[in-house]
Amino acid sequence: MKIVTRFAPSPTGYLHIGGARTAIFNYLFAKKHNGKYLVRIEDTDKKRSTNEAVDAIHDGLNWLGVNSSEKIIYQSKNLESHVKVAYELLEKGFAYKCFLNPEELNHLRTKSRENGIPIKSPWRNNNSISENKEFVIRLKMPLNGTTTINDYVQGKVSVKNEILDDMIILRSDKTPTYMLSSVVDDNKMGITHIIRGDDHFNNAFRQIQIINFLKWDKPLYAHIPLIHGTDGSKLSKRHGATNLIDYHNMGYTSEAMFSYLLQLGWTTRDDEDDYEFNKVVKLFALENINKSPAKFDIKKLNNINSRYLNNMDTNNIYKLIIERFELILNIHQERRLKSLLPELLKRVDVYVDLKDDFEWIIEDNFLCKDENKLKQLKENNLMINEIGDLLKNCEWTKETIDHCLKTYIQEKSIKFKDVGPIIRIALTGKTNSPDLVSIIYELGCTISLNRLNYNY
Numbered sequence: 001m002k003i004v005t006r007f008a009p010s011p012t013g014y015l016h017i018g019g020a021r022t023a024i025f026n027y028l029f030a031k032k033h034n035g036k037y038l039v040r041i042e043d044t045d046k047k048r049s050t051n052e053a054v055d056a057i058h059d060g061l062n063w064l065g066v067n068s069s070e071k072i073i074y075q076s077k078n079l080e081s082h083v084k085v086a087y088e089l090l091e092k093g094f095a096y097k098c099f100l101n102p103e104e105l106n107h108l109r110t111k112s113r114e115n116g117i118p119i120k121s122p123w124r125n126n127n128s129i130s131e132n133k134e135f136v137i138r139l140k141m142p143l144n145g146t147t148t149i150n151d152y153v154q155g156k157v158s159v160k161n162e163i164l165d166d167m168i169i170l171r172s173d174k175t176p177t178y179m180l181s182s183v184v185d186d187n188k189m190g191i192t193h194i195i196r197g198d199d200h201f202n203n204a205f206r207q208i209q210i211i212n213f214l215k216w217d218k219p220l221y222a223h224i225p226l227i228h229g230t231d232g233s234k235l236s237k238r239h240g241a242t243n244l245i246d247y248h249n250m251g252y253t254s255e256a257m258f259s260y261l262l263q264l265g266w267t268t269r270d271d272e273d274d275y276e277f278n279k280v281v282k283l284f285a286l287e288n289i290n291k292s293p294a295k296f297d298i299k300k301l302n303n304i305n306s307r308y309l310n311n312m313d314t315n316n317i318y319k320l321i322i323e324r325f326e327l328i329l330n331i332h333q334e335r336r337l338k339s340l341l342p343e344l345l346k347r348v349d350v351y352v353d354l355k356d357d358f359e360w361i362i363e364d365n366f367l368c369k370d371e372n373k374l375k376q377l378k379e380n381n382l383m384i385n386e387i388g389d390l391l392k393n394c395e396w397t398k399e400t401i402d403h404c405l406k407t408y409i410q411e412k413s414i415k416f417k418d419v420g421p422i423i424r425i426a427l428t429g430k431t432n433s434p435d436l437v438s439i440i441y442e443l444g445c446t447i448s449l450n451r452l453n454y455n456y
Contacts, residue, residue, distance in 0.1 A: 003035025015060035082176035099130030118165035251352030343434030388452030
């Protein structure tokens with residue numbers, strides 16, 4: 001059997017990180033079995049669907065690298081086939097026209113809630129024609145027996161058919177509902193495995209009736225738990241950003257985000273800290289998805305992102321920075337930034353935080369502008385100049401620079417804490433920065449001495 005999976009988001013908002021994780025699971029499962037992973041935009045709700053949301057979905061999937069194996073499918077282009085199936089079910093006696101008016105429907109819903117019974121319209125077995133010409137088409141659910149689904153994640157679950165409501169498959173305006181459209185498109189696309197959030201698990205027992213009535217091939221199911229916040233409640237904005245692309249804008253790498261989302265509810269069962277892509281493809285299994293909700297922890301994401309940043313090739317992270325901040329550097333500025341990147345990256349979780357270091361690294365004539373720090377520099381101007389004079393006569397290597405600083409400290413009978421912070425401010429305008437010797441060496445003799453010999 002050729003494995004075919006799909007990710008089917010609705011373009012009514014941004015790409016949620018939960019949806020992005022679902023896409024990753026579908027992508028990896030298809031990849032492992034040399035199958036196809038398809039993307040279907042479920043844009044039938046024209047009132048809520050927007051082009052901006054469609055673009056956000058594309059941008060998010062492109063960023064994660066989980067693009068469709070084939071051309072993206074738009075559900076709105078298949079509406080005619082959905083309507084055709086609705087009438088086919090009607091003609092075969094598996095569905096019926098329901099002429100309930102709004103007031104009657106509200107009464108039926110109230111009665112259903114009060115008595116805990118599914119909605120069964122009185123028109124289910126009524127073949128007469130109503131004066132109200134507007135009607136919906138409802139699926140005629142079985143009244144006895146059970147429906148069983150062997151779910152990869154949820155296990156074997158059975159539901160009595162008598163509790164299933166006669167769901168609407170075609171609205172009064174002749175537009176199909178999600179419950180019908182999704183099934184029809186899955187069948188048309190040859191989807192073999194439906195991997196989606198467990199908030200759709202109840203839908204599966206209803207939708208599978210359409211498949212049974214039409215004698216279509218049944219897909220296999222994997223309904224994955226939703227992502228929660230660290231407090232155990234459903235993930236929301238109060239736990240942090242839920243829009244995938246926000247993490248791109250905040251400076252997280254796509255590799256780190258892919259790895260972290262994958263870990264939310266799934267492990268290799270081999271080495272939980274090793275999420276190298278090719279290894280993950282080999283080991284990925286739906287059975288290893290946890291049954292309980294995963295908890296989104298920004299601290300863990302930061303740790304993963306920091307690790308990825310520090311393992312990235314310097315040229316690649318440099319390219320990210322240049323593109324994000326639209327920097328235009330000469331060869332000397334490029335050299336300084338690249339050479340200091342390894343040290344700078346040790347101090348941040350996301351690369352956009354490096355922006356605060358660009359000025360002192362890139363600008364040849366940089367001077368500290370903070371009034372409090374300038375006061376400190378003025379008070380220690382003599383010491384700063386003395387160190388500048390000492391460095392002026394030393395060979396420009398890290399070893400000799402380090403030796404010069406240590407010699408000065410020893411001769412003055414002081415400690416490094418009496419020298420290091422103030423020299424750091426003179427060179428960078430900051431109290432926290434990379435190793436001082438590395439700063440002096442990478443800035444170069446001319447720039448370092450200009451900043452140290454400045455008369456504050």
